[in-house]
Amino acid sequence: MKIRNDIIKVYKDVHIWVGIISGLMLFIAFYAGAITMFEKPLERWATPPSALAPPPPIERTEALLQAVFASHPQAAKHYLVVVRPSAEAPARVIWREPGKTRREFTEYGASFAADGSLQVEKLAKAPVAQLVDTLHQLVGLPFPDAVARQIMGAVALMYAVALVSGLIIVLPTLVKDFLALRIGKNIKRMWMDVHNALGIVSLPFHLVMALTSVVFAFHTPFYAVQEKVVYPHGLPWGQHEPAPLPGPDEYPLPADALLRSVEAQLPGFEVYSFIFREDQGQLEASVTGLDVRHGTRGRTQASTHLNPYTGEVDPHDLPGRMESWDAAVNAFFMLHFGSYGGNAMRWLYLVMGLAGALLFYTGNLLWIESRRRKQRDGLVPAQKRSAQVLGCLTVGVSLGCVIGISATLAATKWLPGRVDDVALWHQGLYYAFFAAAVAWAFARGAARGADELLRLAALASLLVPLGSLAGVWGIGGTWNHPGAGFAVDAVALAAVPVFLMLARYTRKRMADGHTDSVWSTAGGSADPAAEGADARAVT
Amino acid sequence: MNEWMVFFSALSGVAGAWLLYLASPRQQWLAHRSSPRVSAGVGTALLLLSLALLLSMMGATEAVASWMVLVMLVWTLAPFLGAWRAGRRTLS
Amino acid sequence: MSGKGAMPAARRLESRHWFGKSCAGALLGFGLAVALSGLFAWLSPGGVEGNGGKTQFNMWLISPIWAGVLCFVFLFRDSLRAWLWLGAANLAAFGLLGAIRLVMG
Numbered sequence: 001m002k003i004r005n006d007i008i009k010v011y012k013d014v015h016i017w018v019g020i021i022s023g024l025m026l027f028i029a030f031y032a033g034a035i036t037m038f039e040k041p042l043e044r045w046a047t048p049p050s051a052l053a054p055p056p057p058i059e060r061t062e063a064l065l066q067a068v069f070a071s072h073p074q075a076a077k078h079y080l081v082v083v084r085p086s087a088e089a090p091a092r093v094i095w096r097e098p099g100k101t102r103r104e105f106t107e108y109g110a111s112f113a114a115d116g117s118l119q120v121e122k123l124a125k126a127p128v129a130q131l132v133d134t135l136h137q138l139v140g141l142p143f144p145d146a147v148a149r150q151i152m153g154a155v156a157l158m159y160a161v162a163l164v165s166g167l168i169i170v171l172p173t174l175v176k177d178f179l180a181l182r183i184g185k186n187i188k189r190m191w192m193d194v195h196n197a198l199g200i201v202s203l204p205f206h207l208v209m210a211l212t213s214v215v216f217a218f219h220t221p222f223y224a225v226q227e228k229v230v231y232p233h234g235l236p237w238g239q240h241e242p243a244p245l246p247g248p249d250e251y252p253l254p255a256d257a258l259l260r261s262v263e264a265q266l267p268g269f270e271v272y273s274f275i276f277r278e279d280q281g282q283l284e285a286s287v288t289g290l291d292v293r294h295g296t297r298g299r300t301q302a303s304t305h306l307n308p309y310t311g312e313v314d315p316h317d318l319p320g321r322m323e324s325w326d327a328a329v330n331a332f333f334m335l336h337f338g339s340y341g342g343n344a345m346r347w348l349y350l351v352m353g354l355a356g357a358l359l360f361y362t363g364n365l366l367w368i369e370s371r372r373r374k375q376r377d378g379l380v381p382a383q384k385r386s387a388q389v390l391g392c393l394t395v396g397v398s399l400g401c402v403i404g405i406s407a408t409l410a411a412t413k414w415l416p417g418r419v420d421d422v423a424l425w426h427q428g429l430y431y432a433f434f435a436a437a438v439a440w441a442f443a444r445g446a447a448r449g450a451d452e453l454l455r456l457a458a459l460a461s462l463l464v465p466l467g468s469l470a471g472v473w474g475i476g477g478t479w480n481h482p483g484a485g486f487a488v489d490a491v492a493l494a495a496v497p498v499f500l501m502l503a504r505y506t507r508k509r510m511a512d513g514h515t516d517s518v519w520s521t522a523g524g525s526a527d528p529a530a531e532g533a534d535a536r537a538v539t
Numbered sequence: 540m541n542e543w544m545v546f547f548s549a550l551s552g553v554a555g556a557w558l559l560y561l562a563s564p565r566q567q568w569l570a571h572r573s574s575p576r577v578s579a580g581v582g583t584a585l586l587l588l589s590l591a592l593l594l595s596m597m598g599a600t601e602a603v604a605s606w607m608v609l610v611m612l613v614w615t616l617a618p619f620l621g622a623w624r625a626g627r628r629t630l631s
Numbered sequence: 632m633s634g635k636g637a638m639p640a641a642r643r644l645e646s647r648h649w650f651g652k653s654c655a656g657a658l659l660g661f662g663l664a665v666a667l668s669g670l671f672a673w674l675s676p677g678g679v680e681g682n683g684g685k686t687q688f689n690m691w692l693i694s695p696i697w698a699g700v701l702c703f704v705f706l707f708r709d710s711l712r713a714w715l716w717l718g719a720a721n722l723a724a725f726g727l728l729g730a731i732r733l734v735m736g
Contacts, residue, residue, distance in 0.1 A: 010705050157701055165705075179614065181622040218694075222665075327684075334601070
């Protein structure tokens with residue numbers, strides 16, 4: 001396809017600038033987002049074992065509920081019956097007690113001890129999976145949600161512009177170079193091909209991520225503006241018919257009967273839990289679960305109303321049974337979350353996410369490479385300050401995010417019982433390692449910094465399964481849930497040789513690659529003292 | 540979803556996308572591209588089979604999205620595998 | 632791909648107008664997105680008093696339109712043209728939306 005040169009030139013500039021500004025934040029969003037694909041297994045892996053007795057069979061739920069309501073009457077307002085209790089939701093019956101604000105609450109779980117007496121435990125769901133998800137949602141920014149979310153939205157818009165401008169740039173050579181990857185003497189050509197290989201084919205995936213993220217950031221103001229400008233009588237949300245009042249002899253069905261009823265009505269739908277709310281003497285219920293044939297707008301599960309007195313499911317909130325507008329909106333969420341196709345799709349999304357992170361990383365490498373001052377007449381020139389700074393920033397921020405996440409995950413099994421606020425510690429650990437990595441990259445230069453930080457990333461990732469291994473013997477309060485979460489340890493372990501291999505390549509390039517490059521210890525700066533001065537000037 | 544069906548749909552999707560890569564002018568997996576028309580034809584047929592299998596198992600949007608993600612992934616990884624093999628070829 | 636408004640071949644597109652164009656794309660692109668999503672809300676099947684699903688869909692529409700304007704705003708020859716054309720598009724779209732609200736509301 002022919003496009004005028006001046007248009008290409010303008011869009012190249014646009015692409016470079018939105019890329020430089022948003023690339024590293026997008027790296028964090030994609031790396032953390034890839035991990036967030038396995039939020040639930042991570043949560044399970046990270047949650048300390050409960051002291052509760054094994055949950056009673058679902059047929060005894062009613063007896064457990066009666067015992068709970070007798071001693072904790074407030075539980076009857078809002079409670080949950082778990083179909084298959086697991087490490088992160090270890091009780092058959094769980095309820096919430098409100099905290100100071102509307103979003104704050106404490107969860108309790110109950111079981112029967114061996115002697116038949118009621119056991120109640122404050123549940124300690126591990127916060128680390130939430131931390132990774134928050135990093136993903138707020139592109140790694142340590143600001144309050146309200147601030148960081150607006151920046152994320154701006155980043156998402158720039159990401160969309162980067163995608164379209166990138167596409168415009170490659171259009172003239174799209175067919176000729178499709179699926180090409182030329183590895184050779186021309187390093188700029190190579191990074192260009194790598195960047196294109198990661199970006200062109202997966203463009204639909206990236207467009208979905210960019211456009212949905214804009215909505216995730218700005219939906220509140222979007223609605224507010226539309227309410228003023230578009231709708232004559234406020235935002236129409238439609239009316240839900242109120243549930244019919246129960247007759248005097250109608251009683252809520254027991255959980256096992258509800259489960260049988262739902263399973264009969266929704267074949268293929270795996271029921272996770274029933275949620276009950278009491279409203280002026282009337283019980284309202286919903287059922288949560290997943291049918292992997294249909295994606296959901298929730299990250300991990302779908303939920304819909306259920307008549308607790310008859311067991312009848314109201315399917316209109318269920319994916320695959322929605323009206324067309326709802327189905328379309330559901331599809332937008334589902335395409336972002338990869339909440340369809342079960343674990344198989346989650347693995348594919350994870351790899352797509354990592355490939356996306358590399359897309360942004362290689363974009364920065366390309367920028368640095370195209371600004372390389374080349375050797376002339378045997379003299380190795382000092383590289384441009386801007387290229388050095390971006391080199392350090394790219395290495396520090398990307399590897400800082402990688403190391404920070406590994407380090408905070410590695411601490412998961414040691415923190416509970418040692419510190420009061422586990423969530424705060426996880427956050428602190430992440431940002432401490434992140435900041436230290438960025439500082440280290442500037443202090444040591446991009447090349448040496450990358451080598452050393454990659455080895456640190458390998459070490460931090462190695463510590464993740466070691467915590468679980470310690471848990472096998474119960475050392476120092478650690479734990480390991482047999483079966484569940486093995487994948488977390490396995491993936492962390494598999495990352496170790498990858499990081500070491502990348503470190504080796506980095507060293508090889510330092511030794512054998514061009515000396516006239518920020519990736520060479522010789523060419524990174526003319527002399528180490530100047531490099532130190534640069535670092536101080538920047539940090 | 541029958542696990543075997545999932546397996547076959549994924550397998551035919553990966554094989555189809557891979558054959559199309561082998562049929563593309565820039566492929567590097569093979570030293571010499573052999574009968575690109577045949578690979579392209581078989582590859583397309585396998586991709587369509589994969590889509591049909593997915594459509595029989597999941598919702599339509601879900602099936603098309605799964606299929607696209609699978610193809611995007613194979614075509615993202617294929618150039619790297621091809622370049623890696625080409626590099627080994629020149630070494631030996 | 633030659634943008635809105637005919638450009639003589641001699642006038643080449645330049646990057647130096649990026650700031651004005653970006654601002655036009657961000658501000659007027661948002662306005663245009665809201666207006667067009669409003670037109671869609673009124674004119675598409677189901678009408679403006681639809682159910683919650685359609686209300687959400689209308690909101691989602693803002694994102695691709697806004698992002699689309701932001702992507703292609705750089706095709707304008709200079710900032711002034713970007714502001715004028717997008718301003719005119721805003722006026723037209725909001726005018727139409729206002730008229731429809733008067734007639735149909």
